[in-house]
Amino acid sequence: GEDVEQSLFLSVREGDSSVINCTYTDSSSTYLYWYKQEPGAGLQLLTYIFSNMDMKQDQRLTVLLNKKDKHLSLRIADTQTGDSAIYFCAGGSGSYQLTFGKGTKLSVIP
Amino acid sequence: DTEVTQTPKHLVMGMTNKKSLKCEQHMGHRAMYWYKQKAKKPPELMFVYSYEKLSINESVPSRFSPECPNSSLLNLHLHALQPEDSALYLCASSQDPGPNTGELFFGEGSRLTVL
Numbered sequence: 001g002e003d004v005e006q007s008l009f010l011s012v013r014e015g016d017s018s019v020i021n022c023t024y025t026d027s028s029s030t031y032l033y034w035y036k037q038e039p040g041a042g043l044q045l046l047t048y049i050f051s052n053m054d055m056k057q058d059q060r061l062t063v064l065l066n067k068k069d070k071h072l073s074l075r076i077a078d079t080q081t082g083d084s085a086i087y088f089c090a091g092g093s094g095s096y097q098l099t100f101g102k103g104t105k106l107s108v109i110p
Numbered sequence: 111d112t113e114v115t116q117t118p119k120h121l122v123m124g125m126t127n128k129k130s131l132k133c134e135q136h137m138g139h140r141a142m143y144w145y146k147q148k149a150k151k152p153p154e155l156m157f158v159y160s161y162e163k164l165s166i167n168e169s170v171p172s173r174f175s176p177e178c179p180n181s182s183l184l185n186l187h188l189h190a191l192q193p194e195d196s197a198l199y200l201c202a203s204s205q206d207p208g209p210n211t212g213e214l215f216f217g218e219g220s221r222l223t224v225l
Contacts (some may be wrong), residue, residue, distance in 0.1 A: 097166070098214065103151075
């Protein structure tokens, strides 16, 4: 099955860019996802990328995919205090099940 | 309507109680899911319903009993739970129940405390 690894914490200053990294093991994942979870809330899909793409940009979010290294990153430009949350990388391994990373807690310092 | 609604938001129950968690979506999605999330951990899949039929049970103890009365509703019946079952229970749905499901829409979760 899929194994997804993320760093656990990231702290940035408001207005700077944040980069959250993720590595995965299953190269057959068709989609790779970034979900955001605010305290006490459910998960919200931020963006996803097809495995045949290298990059996807959506407003302040940029996703980069390096299939050779099985590395996925999420860049948040002009990070705001409202971006403080836990960010989960997730991959699908050809079944119903998404495998989530442990989550990266992003703290934005005003 | 792009929401998945879960009730109750909070539930406290004793180990001998019977309670239910409810989930509803009106997006016409054909797959619905229950996830369990412990503090500071990622969500773990419990059950998947596809076209109202149970398609995946991730070796969940029988004290958790899912039910899908119709395509919009998903219940999780709880009986004789243990304190270690205390967690955030997340419901999700997706349009396509097949492989690589695409976007999962999550509810806000039901926070369960077992005393």
